[in-house]
Amino acid sequence: MNSSGSRSVGTARRVSNHSLRELVGPDAGLCRRALGGEVGVALPPFVDHHVHLHLIEEGDLGAHGIAGVLDLGGDPVALAQRPRDSMPRVAYAGAFLTAPGGYPVGRGWAPAACVREVSNPSAHPGVSGGAATAVDEQASFGASVIKVALNAEAGPVPDVPTLTAIVTAARLHGLPVVAHAEGAGMAGAAIAAELDVLAHTPFTELLDHGLILRAVRSGQRWISTLDIHRDDERSRETAAANLAVFVRAGGAVLYGTDLGNGDLPVGVNGRELAALHAVGLRGEELLATLTDPWPRKDRSRGVSTFVPGDPPAGLDDIPAWLSGATVVPTEELIHDDHG
Numbered sequence: 499m500n501s502s503g504s505r506s507v508g509t510a511r512r513v514s515n516h517s518l519r520e521l522v523g524p525d526a527g528l529c530r531r532a533l534g535g536e537v538g539v540a541l542p543p544f545v546d547h548h549v550h551l552h553l554i555e556e557g558d559l560g561a562h563g564i565a566g567v568l569d570l571g572g573d574p575v576a577l578a579q580r581p582r583d584s585m586p587r588v589a590y591a592g593a594f595l596t597a598p599g600g601y602p603v604g605r606g607w608a609p610a611a612c613v614r615e616v617s618n619p620s621a622h623p624g625v626s627g628g629a630a631t632a633v634d635e636q637a638s639f640g641a642s643v644i645k646v647a648l649n650a651e652a653g654p655v656p657d658v659p660t661l662t663a664i665v666t667a668a669r670l671h672g673l674p675v676v677a678h679a680e681g682a683g684m685a686g687a688a689i690a691a692e693l694d695v696l697a698h699t700p701f702t703e704l705l706d707h708g709l710i711l712r713a714v715r716s717g718q719r720w721i722s723t724l725d726i727h728r729d730d731e732r733s734r735e736t737a738a739a740n741l742a743v744f745v746r747a748g749g750a751v752l753y754g755t756d757l758g759n760g761d762l763p764v765g766v767n768g769r770e771l772a773a774l775h776a777v778g779l780r781g782e783e784l785l786a787t788l789t790d791p792w793p794r795k796d797r798s799r800g801v802s803t804f805v806p807g808d809p810p811a812g813l814d815d816i817p818a819w820l821s822g823a824t825v826v827p828t829e830e831l832i833h834d835d836h837g
């Protein structure tokens with residue numbers, strides 16, 4: 499006879515773990531902080547899969563919900579010198595690999611240390627300008643991915659033999675290849691080459707559905723970066739339309755903001771999440787874009803996401819609710835096991 503004893507004690511909250519998990523999936527849990535007792539929701543650590551650390555105040559990331567980042571273009575020497583277990587947890591590409599004179603050579607935000615101009619497809623180590631030389635160097639500095647620039651709107655791009663040689667060299671190191679694809683035909687070239695990841699949702703042109711299905715079938719992931727187009731209606735609508743097709747076909751999407759590119763909030767970007775929600779990634783699927791540890795195999799240990807206050811009442815509330823996230827030590831959260 500426990501009809502009067504089944505209610506949770508010490509809380510007036512109307513939401514149960516059951517209803518919370520119906521909205522955002524099994525990784526979510528009601529909790530309170532050991533220090534101060536603030537109530538909220540615990541989630542796995544969040545990752546921004548496209549940042550440039552040398553252009554931002556990274557110290558603000560944790561307070562605003564980002565525990566891990568993937569740096570997609572920086573100085574490999576500086577990145578290799580970071581303390582291993584500092585926050586945020588960092589995975590990186592090292593330098594951009596590009597054609598001689600190609601993007602982003604000469605851009606103010608991309609000092610020479612951040613770019614390698616690959617002039618030939620040589621697979622031999624130590625060849626000046628060779629594809630293997632550039633890849634080997636990033637690998638030797640601890641890169642987790644190789645970043646290649648295919649931006650035909652801003653200069654020359656690697657020819658097919660050179661791109662193929664970069665991919666082959668990356669595969670020898672077990673490293674996936676991430677492409678910045680911009681300009682007519684560039685996303686198509688990245689899909690044809692079966693590159694592992696696109697650093698941006700394709701935004702130059704509406705892609706043929708068959709091409710998008712080919713990307714999905716090859717297992718290609720797309721990093722979202724929708725909010726960088728907020729002031730460019732045409733790019734914004736093109737990217738959203740391409741991503742909607744990719745999502746409906748089952749393509750894997752990673753939350754990423756290109757943080758360092760223009761005026762973006764340092765931390766969880768509610769506008770990026772709202773844009774992802776609008777193309778059909780909702781609830782548990784939206785959360786998964788943030789909590790996917792790729793390119794790491796496992797989620798960071800010892801840290802969790804804490805979202806203070808009441809859980810969302812419905813799916814449409816989730817993007818704004820997630821933007822209130824902060825990073826906390828996991829041991830600081832006391833889980834509410836009721837309901």
Ligand SMILES: [Zn+2]
Nearest residue numbers: 548570756759
């Ligand atoms: Zn970028």
